Amino acid sequence: MQVWTKLFAKSPFKPLIKHAEVVIQTVETLEKAIDYWEAGDYETARKYAIEVDQLEDIADRIKEEIRDSLSSKLFMPVNRGDILIYLHMQDKVADAAEDTAKWLLVMEPNTVSGEIKTTLKEMAEESIRVAKLVYKAIVQMDTVIESGFSEREIENEYKLIKEIESVENKIDELDTKLMRLVFQNAKEMNWGVGIYILNIARTLSNISDKAKDAAERIRLMMNK
């Protein structure tokens, strides 16, 4: 064993990026499930929902591996605690996608209005955007370190963080809109369908919520 190989430990950023890739896949698969659900093809929707569950498992496993490798004995350019919390939040994005998939499968509603469905669909699309932004943000964090914390790269990172926050805002608005829609259409739905829709909306907006928390951590990483 040579000391130099032991002295330089593996960078945690490559596995973090890998984890972010799986998170994107999870959210993308969820969107497909919602697509088929919207079209009333519950069979195919179910298939994709199961896939979401499997992808979330993979994300979990990568998360465990990263946690095990991030011992307190590492000397890193960013705070270890920030990395761990970031990872936790990034993983919660996949968790939220899984929760949404679970709720989707609870029933096969036939009385949901078109407007509610399109709003949900819109929220799913925005969620993909936010997951992709989180991926970009962690890749950019790696670049920030590569560049020796150059001002310009830090600036680019802030732009990404702000974008994530604005998408989160938009999803929040969609969530509020959906809540109103559910109560406006209360007469055409039974209470069960109402709870069902509201929970899908809640879990969907959770995706961007956690993405925002992850972005917040990146901001702290840069400040150290």
Place this chain on the structure above:
Amino acid sequence: MITVDPWLLITIIVGMFMAWTIGANDAANSMSTAVGAGAITAKQAVIIAGILEFTGAYLFGKSVTETVRKGIIDPSKITDPNVLIYGSVAALLAASLWLLLATKYGLPVSTTHSIIGGIAGYGIVYAGVSIVNWSKMTQVVLSWILSPIFGAIVAFLVFKAISRSIFQRRNPIKSAKFWAPVWIGMAFIVIGTMFYLKVLHGKSLLHGVTVYGTVIGFMAFLTSFFIIRKRIFAASSDPYLGVEAIFRRVQVLTSGYVALSHGANDVANAIGPVAAVYAVASMGIAGMQVPVPRWILAMGGLGIAIGVATYGYRVMETVGKRITELTNTRGFSIDFSAATVVLVASSLGMPISTTHTVVGAVVGVGLARGVKAINKDILKDIVISWFVTVPVAAVISGIIFKILMFVG
């Protein structure tokens, strides 16, 4: 030398063995960052290190050496010339064995401290602790602390400077094409000055820097500037990758710079005791300082080169495959800082350790937020191994010395 003294022959063989372990452990460690960063292959490293370690040792190695390295013990207390011979053999053997052991466990211990421990060991066995020049010993202990600190400070500043002057600019590649040759030029200012002081035996440092250093440095700057300017480095996608590509070329040079400074600084550890025995064998006495014949320097250089080629090769090959996290600008910062600190310090007569300086430089770049993950545990192991080097080498040397006195 009337007939070939058998003890002189034995000392030369043991000295070669010591040089071999220096090449196997130390030289390989010094070049590892360049191999790890993918600047050179293990094979190229062996060739560069072989040639430049030899050149450094032969040209820049001390032409006059203290009878006992760094005057760590008082040679006037040694009245029997045989003691000096047995002692030198014991010290060399002890230092080599300790280095070999450290190599096996992959610890970068200092060759300088190993030989100092060895010399102190036989001195104490022969004449008690009063023979040790404790103020010199304090200097050596101080260098445990100072070499890594100097390495760290310089590497921190070099990396910060690279980050400011290249990474932070609007066009990092364009900036790198100007600044990389500047760094090369600076390395050659140091090399040029050393050439004046050591090869031409110049006396005035100022003259050396202004005439030889500046001229050679400026020529190196111009040459590398025009070579780098013409090439295109992945401008489109990632400017930082382009900068790394430029520094990959530059690192080929700085890894040679490291080898040169290491050869110059560390060859004395192997050939100092040999020169002392040679003086006893050829003149019958030994004063505080003895001349070092060129051929002994050459043998030391050769020993180091063989060590690099036979064992160091394997070390560097494993390292090259394992450190993938070290990029070229970081590797460059470590190499440039360590080599400069070692060359400057050793020309000022400070007892500095190449290995400690390199490890310090790694930490310096880490403190500048340049390295993604450094293992603090290993750092602790390294520091502990530094503290045991002198005592362990001393004990082994003392035992060997006792046996030799008994047998002889």
